[in-house]
Amino acid sequence: MAKLEDRMEQVLERHRLEMMRHLDAWLESVEQSLGPQVRPMPSTPTRQKRPSLRSAPTRGEGLSDRMNSYDAARLTHTRVVEASAAASAAATSQVEALESIPESPKAAVLRSWQEKVGALMASQTSSLFFSMLIITNSLFLGLQLEWQSAAQDISSGEEIFLGIHIGYAVVFSVEVCLRLFAEGFWPYVWQSSDWAWNWLDIFVVSSTWAELIALLVTPGTSTMGANRNLRALRLLRIGRIVRVVRVARVARLFRSLRTLINSLMGTLKALFWSLLLLCLIIYMFAILFTDAVLDHRATSGWLESRDEEYLAKYYGGMYNSIETLFRSISSGLTWEEAADTLRVIENGEFWVQLFHFYVAFCSFAVLNVMTGVFCNAAIKAAENDHELRVLSLLQTRKELTNQVQNLFHKIDERGEGQVTIGEFEKHFADESVMGFFESLEIGAMDAWTLFMSLDMDGDHTISVEEFTERCLKLHGPARSADLFALRQGSEKFGVQLLNIEDKQRKLERQLELLGSGVQRGYL
Template sequence: MQVSEGSEQARPPWIVRVVNHAWFDPFFSVVVITNSVFIGIDVELNPSAMGPRSSIIVAVQYFYTFLFCLELAFRSAAMGREYYCSKEWMWAALDVFIVATSLWEVFVDTWYAIVEEDEEGSLESFGGLTGLKAFRIVRITRIVKTVRLMRIFRFVLALRTLIHSIWHTLKSLFWALVLLLLIVYVFGMIFTQAVNGHIFDPDAPELSLEDTEVSLHYYGKLTTTMLSLFMSVTDGISWEHLGSFEVRDSCAKESMQPRFYVSFTYFCVLNVLTAVFCQSAIESAQNDHATAVQSMLANKEMHLQKIRALFSQFGNDKTSMITFGQFEAKINSAEVREYFETLGLDVEDAWSFFKLLDQDGGGSVEIEEFLKGCLRFRGQAKAIDIGQLLHDQSWLIRHQSRFHTYMETELQKLKKQITSLVTVLTTSPDSTPARRIRKRTEEENALKAAAAAAAAEVSQANV
């Protein structure tokens, strides 16, 4: 649990840095694991809690108590009320309980040592605590001490996932037991009536004394029959005992009842219940937010390491950029292909893939562009990618349609204006452009006439 930025301002900065340090949680996870091992060693060496304890065991126990108190103090000082009011308040309550029981154990050990030294019982009046009462308190304290093992689930992701899955399958477990109870109850009534009816029927074949005793042992009452049926499908007893008596040969229907019960319960009911439990466990593991976040971070870090190693294959370690030439030269190598396959990338066209990576169009790809591109293109398209593509496509079609409508309107206006201008120029004789054209035509005709007259005069002079 990290300290939020809002709470950092009111807390001692050095304590906040210690709690947020990368090695804080791993260190205390190791402390919890080693303490769990130590508890087992302590119980193994002194299972009754009556014998003398080694001074080393006591010293190590007090050292773990000091570490637990230190952790709780640091977390409380760094987070304050947020530590006990956040979403992980149950872990905070467990920490407080563990520290309280650890301090209580130190107190009880000291008190028990004082009572044990008084062989005459002169301290019996001291709170009414005799050696036997002190022994009982020590036993209770050592049993409560095993609660510390639960802290392992906080730091070990795999154990936390299993416990979370088991917790969310309790509802399915309850209804599974109800269903199994109903099935056993129905078949129990059938078997009890069939067996007792056969035993006490005067017209039925008489059973031997041994078979009668065994039949009454397994089928004498409804409760014993239900227990026998439940044990037969849970490996408590062999299901052969259900139909091993001579009563099974009394009629074909009765001989098929045990076989049908075992077949139906074992192959149908238990398999369906197993599938339901598996489905519930998978869904709970997927819905565990902390587990999902840690899994995503672990996968992302693994992919980043692979991509950095892949990037170093294209260029050298001194540069942070690669060009298309370097990319094309290395893309067909077996090592690079293997990297791309582990990342879930199928690169067939080097140039197209490089253009997708080079988003700024600079002709080279930096390591940040390479990392983001490979993480974005690995695997199959997600629903959000398809949704974004559909949104962009819809936006493009909508704006393109508007642009086409606008251009068509403007072209129609331009066409009308050109048509009007041509009409004006060709039909109006008094318009200024028409007069200019007519004047220019007259001037050209006058020049042509003058040139012709001059040419005629020159020809006459020569004659």
């Protein structure tokens, strides 16, 4: 028995030495393949310099060589990943070090107040408050003009209206100052996504105070010069009226108005080119009609008669002809009279029919095409509004959630908040339930398949949270995000399989070496 134990110890010792030789050869090959940038591994105290196993080919040598190159590649990849992680960690530590630099107490207090003011101005309550002020200010301007018109005195109620005007100016000035303090000067003026609206606010507040100063400084309105100056300054009130447009951007209450404004703004480019085309068409026909009328009047000796007066009225010059042609297609006048006026000139019937062709061409072709272009531009402008799309998606999701919850309560007859497979299968044959799932584009061959898809935790019951969440996730066809997640999962599964194969090969090699060592020991 003692001899057997000694024999086993000798075999294990030889196996250990052989494994150390394999480790030496592997480390040397790794150092040679990686080059001088890799630091040499410290020598192991128990390692002895022995000839490499390459001089004595064995059954496991080929496998060992293949594994050496594979392990070297894996080691290289591991070290690259570690180096990248170290660089990223170093950069993160530098950023954290910069952020950890203690700031002065004044700067800390200033930043704290900026955050508080920014949160206040970004709140829904603040947006609705200032939106209502903008609307009431616009109504106040109209009320002031109506009051002065009824009293037939421009100075009627001037003191009261001036006080209200100052109150609005102070509130709007406070709003601009708070936003400027919360965002900072340069972000508010240039870097903000609403910089154009911010500039409009600054213009409105500045023009309001300029008007107030002029009203307070002007000694009275008795002289014509003072009245003329006041009328010029009152034109600045247009800037305050334009502030109403901002309500459509900051208040969700006016989402429909905001859609109309965005659609209208999106048609401006198409409107410019459409008007240019229409002007070219009108100008071309105006040249024809004006030239014909002038030739007729020159031939007839510029007689004064009723027909000649109508010719001079409608086609006496380029401006008259352009005005007549534009009004004829825009319901500005009855174009029958403008067309019949051309009968008195030479070849008058031809010119009348040419006028008919102009009206038909512009009414049935040009204006209809322009309408279609405007509609297309308005639809695209409404679809490209990111904030409006987000609000619409949130509203749609909310409505869909309510519908799903109502369906769950219909299936949950017991009212326990849990639906079993029996209850689900019972109501699955209902046409309203099937129609609801089809409207969500959730298809299933049977109730069991759909139930297992909705059961997230696998407890064979569905809660209202599970039912709602899974229905929203299964709603509609597979999206690109779902396909990408599936691909990522497949890639991770493939990597795990490769790791398992790698470990299995290493285990087989160790068992092979152990078996060969035991056989040589017994021999």
